[in-house]
Every structure is written in C-alpha cells, then in structure tokens.
Amino acid sequence: MIKFHPTPDLIEQFVTGTLAPAESLMVSAHCDMCKYCQELVDEKTAEFAMDHLELENVVESYDPQFDLMLANITQQPAAEAPDVSLRKSSGIDAQSTSIELDGKTFELPKTLHRLIQKKGNWSSLVGKLWQAPVDMGYDGVANFIYMEKGGSVPEHTHRGSEMTLVINGEFSDGMNDYDSGDFIYLNGEHTHAPASEAAEGCLVFSIVDQPLHFTSGIARLLNPFSHLFFR
C-alpha cells in the first residue's frame, strides 16, 4: 500500500511542466506505480488544458502570421503511421524493462526504462548494500540502491535534497516505514539511516543533488571523499 505521495504542489508543477527535470522524472515514475496520483495528474492536466486552451478568451485580433503558418503546416506530409511499426523496426521495443541483481529480476516503472541502458555496474557498499549509478548526463547523482535483508545505509543527512522511489520491497529509516511505490523527498533538515528488514530486501531509485553527509561511525571517514563516490 502506497502511503507516501508527491505533494499537491509537486503534482501541480509536474502537470504544468514547470517542475525541474529530475523531480519530474521521480514524480512520473511514482505515477507509473500509483494509480491514485496518475488519476490526479490526468484530472489536473485536463483541467489546466481546459483553462488555458478552451476557456481562455483571446482578445487580441487575429494575427496574419497565422495564415502563413497554417499554409506551411498543411503542406507537410502526415507522419509515418502507425508508430508502433516504426518503433519495432528500429528495435526500441527490444529495450529491456527490468534490471537484475543477484539472480533477482526487478521490473521498473515505465518512466525509468530508458535509464536502464545508462546504468553502471552494481558495486557493493558496506556489507549488504549494493549500488548501481545511473548516468544522468549531469553532476547530480542518481543510483539504484539495493538493501539486502539487514542491509543499511550509514546515518546521513543531505546538503541538498534526496528523492527516493521505492521500486520493490520495504525499508525503514528510523522515521517511517516505506513500501513499493512510496515517494520520499528529504532535504538537509532530515538525518536518517535507511535499513531493510524485508526478507526479499529492497530496491530503491534515488537522486541526490549534493553528496550525502554521513553523521556517525566509520562512515564519517567518507565525508571528505563523498564527492568522489558520487560522480
């Protein structure tokens, strides 16, 4: 059961297309998993479109530029239809939709499918924790993180923000318990130590905009180098 959703504000910005790309990606992936938010997004989209493209009274006089534009557009041929065959022939449908680790297969939400080919190799962090970086083409840090049963991330806080989507499994971070589909948005005010006790472990997708700042134990050794870990 999904308990943690993006705020109405995030949904609204996502719908209008004014939310930052990384945030949009996470909201979109959450909606793939959450029927409730998807319906909300559809509703808000229809509402916004209606407000701006139907009810809006355009008072300005008709611009002659439009006549030329219309003429140009209708000279263009129709797109090669149907698109399905186009996609098949170029092999896009062969794109995988899941990732594997340790013999387990995890089906990913649709929004994240294209990221699969950008995923690096799994590497082990402390003990029962695995991480596979995703090259997002910029300096922010995206990772798939897998916690085996009993695995945990050392207690840390964030200089920037951390967004996490639970893809499969359950974990707890000392503040809350999370389940598949949950959307978690944290900033520098929170200190937490995620850990999974689920028998099947837990796979999450996480984007941070600044390196983590570890707050306890041997992990503090990492702080001077955390920018090296997260490239």
Added chain:
Amino acid sequence: MLVGIPLEHENSAVEPKECAVEMSDYLVKVAQDRCKASFARVFGFFAPRLRSYALKQLGNEALAMELVQDTMSNVWQKAHLFNAEKGSPSTWIFTIARNIRFDMLRKVQNRKEDICADDLWPVLCEQTPDANEKALDDQVTLEQIGHLFEDLPEKQKVVLEAIYIDGKSQQEIADELDIPLGTVKSRTRLALQRLKGMISDYD
C-alpha cells in the same frame, strides 16, 4: 495561400462541451482524410490560445510562435494518435505543447540532464534510441576505502581514526598523544591526501 478554407477568427463563441466534440470530429477528419478545412478549424481555434499560453510561459514572442508552429505541426502530422476516449482535444494539444516547451527550454537553458519530455509524458511516443551509452568508471566502495585506510602509516591512521571515528578534535588528539597541534594537523592533511591519491590510483 489556401483558397476556400475560411479561418475561424471568432474564437470565443464555442461552448467548452461542444467545442470538445466539434474539435474531436475535426481531428478525426484530419487523421482519416488529411482534411485541410477541418485542420484550419482546429488551427483557428487553438493557435491563438496556444500563443497566449506560450507567451506567458516563455515570455518571448519568437519562441512562443515557434511553440505554436511545432505544436500545430505535430497535430497535423500525428492526428491519428489522437484518441477521444483518452481525453479532450485541448488536453491532447496541451500535452504536446507542454512536451515541446519542456524540450525547448532544455535546449535554450543548455541543461545537461538527459531527461526528455517523452520520458515524462509519452504522448507522441516517437523516441529514437540514444546511442551515447557510456561505460562507467568503477566505483570505490566503502569496503575498499577500508582496505586503503589499512595501508596508511600507523601514525596517520591513529590520527584519522581519532577524528573521524571517535569524533575527537585535533586539540584533544594533540593532548592525548602529547604531540604538537601542528603535527596532528599535518598528519591529518597527509593522511587525507594519501587516501585521495590511493582512491585516484584505484580508478
């Protein structure tokens, strides 16, 4: 110039409900018959509204007109993808415009994120595969840093452990080990430099 295709210049006369039905019918005709007259109706209604929306969003006349042009081109070329059961024409056209705007801003702002509108709102679904698959460097893991740490000279290790694991201040360490504060500082610096060097070599 097109002859015999009247543009609908008076835009506000249509009621929303009727408008949706009417525009749906036109879009279907465009899809089936490439009907220019039907498209002219759709264009006449939506183009000025799109421009008004785009101007608010982009604040730039040229970009706004580009957005209208790209959006309406897609409507003309891909009318067959419109599905009245999934939503109204305004919703469909808005999502196309939003996607184009998203990718437009990405270009204009020179954003580096490799996230495109089709990932978020797959309304037209005509992605081309991205060939820029990059090999990723090996990552240094926490376990590995532990090994590197073990390789540090004993004196430096003691200082680092005291700082990062026991959480002591450099002054406390100096007092405890009975060495000058400056020595603690230089050992810390040397140790960190060394670790950094080892991590870089590891790459």
